[in-house]
Amino acid sequence: MAGSRVPALSPAALLPPQPAEALHARVARSLRHAVTQGHWPQGARLPGHRALAQQLGVSRNTLVDALGQLETEGYVTSRGRSGTRVCAPPGQTTSDAPGLLPLSAWARRALSGQDEDAGGSYEFDFRVGQPVPELYPEAAWTQALARRAGQHRAGAEALRDPLGPVETRRALAAYLNAERSARVTPDMVMLTGGIQSALDALARVFLEAGRVAASEVPTYSGAWAALAASGAEVIGVPVDAEGLDPAGLPEAATLVYLTPACQFPTTVTLPFARQRAVLDWAAACGAFVLEDDYAADLHHTGRPPAVMQGLAPERVILLGSFSKSLAPVTRSGFVVAPETVTRVLAGTRPLTDRVPGVLDSLALGDILVSGAYGRHLRRARQGLRHRYEVLSRALEAARPEWRLTPARAGLHLHAALPSGTEARTIVRKAADLGVAVTPVAGPHEAVLLAFAHLEVSRLREGAARLGRL
Template sequence: APARPVRPGAGYDLKPGTPDLSAFPRTAWLKAARKALTAAPDEVFGYGDPQGRAELRTVLAEYLARARGVYADPECIVICAGFAHGLALLGRVLRRRRVREVAVESYGLDFHTGLLTDAGLRIPCLPLDERGSRTGDLAVLRGAGAVLLTPAHQFPTGVPLHPDRRAAAVDWARSTGGLILEDDYDGEFRYDRQPVGALQGLDPERVVYLGTASKSLAPGLRLGWMVLPRHLTGEVVAATSVADRVCGSPDQLTLAEFIGSGAYDRHVRSMRLRYRRRRDQLVAALADRAPGIEVSGIAAGLHAVLELPAGAERSVIQAAAFQGLALEGLSRYRHPDAPATRDALVIGYGSPSESAWAGALDALCRVLP
């Protein structure tokens, strides 16, 4: 008999971009919240500083220096409600600076590029190959005043930006006065070698570093941060309106306590082991049940890229949906001006709960060609 679609709610989701929400450290977070709020001054419950609480900016500066090689002065950090909020603020500032174009990678999130176009900016794309985005091509983009990059683990292809291309990006920014917007969306999760440090460490006055708690803890916290060049910090703070003040001060203090107490490091270590185990199980299952499928982008992060035969991407996604399995293809992330050269799946192995992971992996293997 033909297979019937799984009823809604009974399936599995392997779309990328979300961590395992069932693993949120509720007990440790509550402990941090209790301690932070017990010691909090009354002013914490007021409207707050548009730059963010000094307590959080101070512990973030220390943590980012230690964990990601970021040069961060607390006075140059702005707390934001996740990456999208930070990018929207930067788009506003760049437009006020009369920047016309922000170069982007040929694969990425259309939601992010949409924030730039909403700010009135054009988004030419850089070609991408096995060494990452071809940042040397920035020299021929005469209108570009900034470039948005995911250097540690290109999203979604998973390629780290080659050191020569990191240097080329910084050289371009220095020679033109341009800015590099660095999206370090999953920098904590690297498995097979030493962490790839932040690009920002090469030139803190030409790179805006953006990070969040969305992958390491949970996107529902809406907590992110920008480490800004000194000359840009005042402009970004000035660009925040009353409507932009969406990061609650009590949550900022809780995160500051969570990081400062060491609970954040312990949680990241635990999740790194969990995600590495899932990645290894994914690779082993593919080798056993779909040996013709090449997997890449797995040295870091919460997702992998599975190469498919030419023309197979759409049919595999449709077959998966029929089985109650939500997948996304690589074409979903391709810039409109980039050539369609690959058929592939982008598999988010972080999102299922522990109890759902085995079933999700089995369902995936069943629909692969």
């Protein structure tokens, strides 16, 4: 092969251009492709620069730039009068399609736990997880961000603290103690990008193959997936009309996940007697309770209930987020845990993450301290309550056979279906009418309808459309 030459080329040998790609880069990419796909054998000699440029229909300077790039990358080598030769062997495969990825066991478990969104657009979209523009205090947030953006020194100092800016942790601790009857010190707080990242961190720290975790069922699928991805056995604890039933807890576990203030997806509140039973069980077997307070500030009937963390701060890890009560774009969340736990989280965090957006964290602290967040919530709760009542009344009229769960909080309504009715069937029939709802499968089939993002008129019209099922 040492004396062979590459076949003559033409402008058709150039690969299609990519957006904003320079001509010399396109030529280099095309010649690189010829080498890696085996079209040019190793040791083959390229035509002279002028001849090859004419074959490709480009200038000599363009070709020289392209060959210089390939020589730097090791695909060709220039040997003076001996010319330019291919010096890289072709790849083992000529297919552009990758084979099976060598995924880890963690990745396979994580992917198997993902829910697939049906996708599509609908005239009336009641699916949960919709952004709510009204739940965004634009003026207060913008002012806080602008103020903090000019304080470079404070931001630089905050970058060194793996728990997040201490002034924001102080503000958050004070807020939780005053508003939620928590028992928190700043050193018990770690700021996160949201509840999901906190669940992932805690699962990695506490769970592995051979250990047991427990979770209420039905539940937030992202929590179950995070626990299961660790390799631990996840045991479901049934939920009834009062929330998680402590009688269903396993004999022992490392973690138990629950949403006591507003159970997801049923929206019921776990009564104190059951909370106490869960805490007694956790103390007996040495488990930590993961209290997901996702709807903490979205209670639209009076003040939200006290958190379980205040009953047993040594046993409860509180997870919270402002992505719903402010806006998803803020990505501001937190973990409240015993200091022994936050020290471990701080020590392991640099392997996968750094502190969340410092500007967002500092701005969050400012609106908590200033009272702007409290004023925002009072306005938002009124709107949420009105929309909830409108949709409840409209659905009771349109689908009287659906049993609606009274909700004190959250952004969706839970509708239990009559016995023998499958949620997937309702979803499919509703989609044919231009209405999207979220199914809840299991022993008690139900559908969820988000209401906070829709105008009142759209809530009534969408419910009426469901009446045609």
